Amino acid sequence: MTAKTTRHLRVAAGVACLLAAGPLAAQPTQPARPAAPPAAALSTPAAAATGPWSLQRAIDYALANNLGVRLNQLQAQNNEQVLRQSKAALLPTANINATQAWQYGTSVNPLTFEFQSQTVRANNFSGVSQLVLFQGFQLRNTIKRNVLDYQASVQDIEKSKNDLSLNVASAFLQLVLAQELVRANQTRVASDQAQIERSKLLLKAGSIPESTLLDSESQLATDELNVTTAQNQADLARLSLLQLMNIDPATAQGFAIEVPVLPDPDDEAPYVIDLNQTFQTAAARLPEITAAELRVQSARRSIDLARGAYYPRFALTGQIFTGYSSSSVSRVVTGTSAGTNYPLTVIDPSGATVNTGYTVILPGQPTYDALPVRFFDQLNNNLGKSIQFGLSVPILNGLQVRTSVQRAIINEQASSVRADQARLTLRQSIEQAYADARAAQLQYSAAKRQVAALTLTQRNSEIRFNNGLLSGTEFNIAKNNLNFAVSNQLQAKYTFIFRRKVLDFYQGRPLAL
Secondary structure, X not given: OOHHHHHHHHHHHHHHHHHHOHHHHOOOOOOOOOOOOOOHHHOOOEOOOOOOEOHHHHHHHHHHHOHHHXXXXXXXXXXXXXXXXXXXXXXXXXXXXXXXXXXXXXXXXXXXXXXXXXXXXXXXXXXXXXXXXXXXXXXXXXXXXXXXXXXXXXXHHHHHHHHHHHHHHHHHHHHHHHHHHHHHHHHHHHHHHHHHHHHHHHHHOOOOOHHHHHHHHHHHHHHHHHHHHHHHHHHHHHHHHHHXXXXXXXXXXXXXXXXXXXXXXXXXXXXXXXXXXXXXXXXXXXXXXXXXXXXXXXXXXXXXXXXXXHOOEEEEEEEEEEEEEOOOEEEEEEEEOOOEEEEEEEEOOOOOEEEEEEEEEEOOOEEEEEEEOOHHHHHHHOOXXXXXXXXXXXXXXXXXXXXXXXXXXXXXXXXXXHHXXXXXXXXXXXXXXXXXXXXXXXXXXXXXXXXXXXXXXXXXXXXXXXXXXXXXXXXXXXXXXXXXXXXXXXXXXXXXXXXXXXXXXXXXXXXXX
């Protein structure tokens, strides 16, 4: 084998490897912005619906079934409840308390405050209500902050929907591209098989050597490998789309997409947009920018909330209380004791006591029985009420308030930086998408011209090959060059389409093919 033939074989092998790796090398449908990973693996995926899927139908289905979107919705609902709670904090608090206790041995009666040595059952009941009159405007600032947090979480839902829509569109176009590459490679296999049949006839006629037939068979094996590689890429693209839509692949054997009629990028004028205007439009409507600005405002409210701890706290408290004790008794008159006779005596001048013979009758005294006081009577008798105003003035609390204020200020600065970063990321995404779209359109035009030129070259090579004027290796190189150019043309086409759709999305247009 000559050095020239060896070099040709190496070139043919390299072209074949590049063609086989075509669907892997350039991915035109990568998302323009990072998005949350699909949550299909977190729960049982939904079953696939019947019929071919358009892009809009796939996006709608994904939005209805994606768990990442659902989690953002639940987070927004949680923030809504936090907001409701902060509004309810403006209302007075009211609580009823009740206790029951048993005391053994010597104890103090909780109602009479007397020492007693017996088993006593005691009940205490109270109702307390408090209204905060002033607290450094912390309650109102909490409400304002929670309103902003809730609005930001609503914007997070929209962002997750936008990211999911872009990812579905990317996977959808990737699947369309992969299917086109499968068909292109299958066409090459059919052409190789026809070429082998012609080579066999030419070999029998003695027009070509046996090595030419072997080269054709080698090219067929290479193209069959390319078909397998392209089919694997199509299966992976299909799986990616199913996962984004949260469809169980086991139930989606008949899953198919509607292949849209896409315009030829070379038929359009050179793609030009105003980057600054596109950025201004996107920044005004995209939810991630709105959410970032809302969180900056929320952080500023947190500063006011922290500073509210410097102010005194003034509250009004009202209380009503009563109690019961099993040792509480009441005396009830049951009668009068009998009168008592006492002798009447006098003292003479000498100091001696002399009985006069008369008696004095003292009347009887009332008699009592100790009876337990009934439960509800005690509650009524022991009822007490109180109203008080409370004032708490912070003086020194270990610099906790000052530290909280400084931390809130730092958090506000961090939120501002994150908002600036979000705008910067958006601007860079727009610039990158525009650069990719322009490059893909130019690449498509060049690839189209290359395909036209290599098609003529391949036809000429086929004629020369059939007449025995061209070796099989050189003919295969010409075929592989054309195949590689066709693959590049398809890659550039779908790169341009997706990047243009991303830019259309930034400009407020819907995702549609």
